[in-house]
Amino acid sequence: MVFKRLLGAIGIGGPSVDTVLDGGAVLPGGALSGQVRLQGGGAAVKIEEIGLELVARVEAEHEEGESEGTVAFERYVVGGGFRLGEDEERSVPFTVTVPWETPVTELYGQPLGVVLGVRTELVVADGRDRGDLDPLTVRPLPVQEAILEALGQLEFGFRSADLELGRIGGTGQRLPLYQEIELTPPPRYAHAVTEIELTFLATPSGLEVVLEADKRGGPLTPGHDALTRFTVRHEDVAVLDWNSEVDGWIRRLTEHREAYGAQAYVHSASHTDSGSDHTSDDGGSGLGTAVAAGAAGLAVGVVGGMVAAEVVDEIGDFLEGEEEEEEEGEEGEEG
Template identity: 70%
Template sequence: MVFKKLLGALGVGGPSVDTVLDGGSAVPGGPLSGQVRLRGGQSDVHIERITLDLVARVEAEGEDGESEGTVVFDRVTVGGGFRLAEDAEHTVPFSLTLPWETPVTELYGQALGVVLGVRTELEVAGAKDKGDLDQLNVSPLPVQEAVLEAFGQLGWGFKSADLELGRIGGTDQQLPFYQELELTPPAQYAHVVTEIEVTFLATPGGMDVVIEADKRGGLFSDGHDALNRFTVSHHNAGGTDWNAEVDSWMKQLVDHHGARHSDGHHGAHHSDGHHDGHHRSGPGTGAVVAGAAAGVAVGVVGGMVAAEVVDEIGDAFEAEEEEGGEEEGGDE
């Protein structure tokens, strides 16, 4: 890879940096490893700190409509405290653990349109510069994949995926945003539900599956949202009839207009709270990948290919930084 010059705070002729992530996709709660490769500039410098930011393009709703911004959802110092000589090369290996709520960016190799990145920041003599940005690919955990596979087998179609700024009431959500996977109903539910939004909130011990249904109105009633929360274990990913399980969730959600109870499957429980703030939105930039059937994610339509999402990440983040509209989140 070509080393990327730091021409901002560190000045022309300063050191350059290239962060290389190890191959393959990461998973929520799993390790992310790689190397930060430095090359000295026109003079010796003291590298005070090397920091990696996990960043995401997140949607927010306000009075003026929807907007998008960059959110830092984790920040880890991976090195520093050494001298980098003129024109010298230095490599700093790293390994960190992704937050359990890290969004999923792909399913069965198909990009979902969610944009995550790893941004490298160098601190030299008190000056900081964001010198490198790399795309972060995240595959689902086994239990997440099992749930989505069941939805696909039951005839639910994938509509879009996006990241929403805010929190879901009644949950132990840790990140300042959550992922919504929007699915369209099969024929048996199409008369009562226009779409559902599925959110995974994983922890080391298991995962909450939050399902919100946009229910159609009847002759004497308006449409409304219904929300349930179900808790599953990571250990049950391969030993559960997920088609039956997921179908039971959906029957509860549509059969009970209050949608405020569950029957205890896998220790399932529910949230009496709706999403805090603004909880529904349309797909954001690059966030529509239309497909259907087995495993939810199958084909891509309209000529959109995964490479377009890959090419978009740099432009999306850089444009946000130029506007100075970055939002910080997560642990510092």
């Protein structure tokens, strides 16, 4: 990116900022690195703080319906406390740790439709301004990828992915938002459910997997939502038969008879006490096998060109919306 905009709070002739992220996708809980490049303006200025925010486009449900907005879910201070001279160029390198619960934006290189960004903020003596916004790409952890691949091999289809503002009761969720990956069931489960929503809540030690099913009603019973939670460890990637593991989760979810209404219905069910006949399979299917074999994997369900184009448009709208919001805010302050 070029130096894209002058800092409005500092005024015309003030410094400009451009944040350049190191190439490639990052992992939840992993390192995000890059450089904040500053270009001095017409006069020297004291840079008190350089901040980075991770932001997301989210959906929020309320009494009037649904709305979309931007939420910052993490902030870092990566520099500051120096004087930037007139027309001086300076680069500030940084490395920060991404939250473990950071949503996944792509699977096997295919965009999922989730929009994240890294927003840069400069704080100077006379004010502050958000000077740059760059798209952030996040790929799944190995354990997340193993679960998604198993769902693909079990013939679940990818429908959509979005970010919801709020918390799932009964879990260890830390961020103010969570990701829902919506899946269509294979024929053997289609009689029981119309859709399954998957949420990952990662931690340094493992992963909470939250599954919610939109269950079909019967002649004498109405349809309802059922939800359950499972816990796995990162080191389980190499030792579990993930097709059997995930299929067991789905069976428990679809066979659950009780109807639930609120988010507080989450209950804990670890694979270590689930009672299913899991076996180790060190020589089983590797990650990405579903796609390589041409199976009905989740990545196959994403029409690459179409989804990629939509995500590019979404990121463009995201950036434009951020700038419009800032301009409106500045006009309001002037008023």
